[in-house]
Amino acid sequence: MRSDLPFALLAVFVPFSLVSIGGGTSIIAGIQHQAVDVHHWVTAREFVDFFAISRAAPGPGMMLATLIGWHVLGWTGAAITTLGLFLPSSLLCYGVVRIWSRHRGKRWHTALEEGLSPVGTGLILAGIVSILQIGGGGLLSWAIAISSACMLAWRPKIHPLLILAGGASIFIAAHAATG
């Protein structure tokens, strides 16, 4: 392995960490371009597979970066790309949150919290719509999403894993029924 590889990985992933406003989906195309076309760390096919794996695995979708690092440089590479992508944005976030929390209890802080809370809610709902549009499940996805929300609202203590297993079972059954 080339000795400059760790630095090349950092040079790609650190900037992506700091421009990933709106979350991981905003930088996937950029990472693909760098990893596939510019640096040839993975083939286009491998990138698609890694994307699918990071969706299948639990945790944030950005763990895609972990896989690229692991693919080119084993455990070291995995650690480098994970830290490279998560650490810079996390430090920035920590700084902001710290300033934020220092003013807790002041009137403008309460106003900020009350004012930003509906904006946060709107953003979450917007995120849901874009996830449902990207995913190929169509109407069935919407139906499952809404009924699982109703289940959870009705019985908040149900373990979410049961709900997830239910969603998988219904999809498999529907798939089998429609051939």
Place this chain on the structure above:
Amino acid sequence: MTTPVQRVTIAAIFSVFFRIGLFSFGGGLTGWVYRDVVLMRGWLNEDEFLSGMAVSQILPGANIANLSIFVGQKLRGPLGATVALLGLLTAPFFAVIALASTYDLLKTLPNAETALDGVAAAAIGLILVVVGKGARRAARRAAAFIAFLATFVTVGLLHWPLLAVVVVVGPLSVLSAWLRRSADA
């Protein structure tokens, strides 16, 4: 409104976020954090959580990583934030590598992709619960409800840039909350 001061242990923070990282198949992490942190444990109240959500989305980085830092910092300062983030990422770090190592085998499993789509759809239900709570809260004040709708429609349906929308709607919404507070005082 802030939640009463309570001492949450570092171990408890790690364990909650570790489990969220381990179990959150199909996404829906926001919903998991809401359930574990607000609903089950009352570590944060709803306004704290939802405003933290907005901050997490504006800043660069995975929303869920930022949200974990927000929660961890609020509970136990720098150590809390570090432990929340580490807890969140530990299991997924090994899980993606394990899945990648066995991917060729997994691909041969029948229905794997269909099952995954079903899991992802159900996981959205977890986040919808958060939206339901937030929307009901927003509905108490006209200005808040307008801010909620405006954000959702412009970002979610019209695909306007998130940052631009937040920069416009955020301050207006905050201003209205401030004016209402001032009127009350």
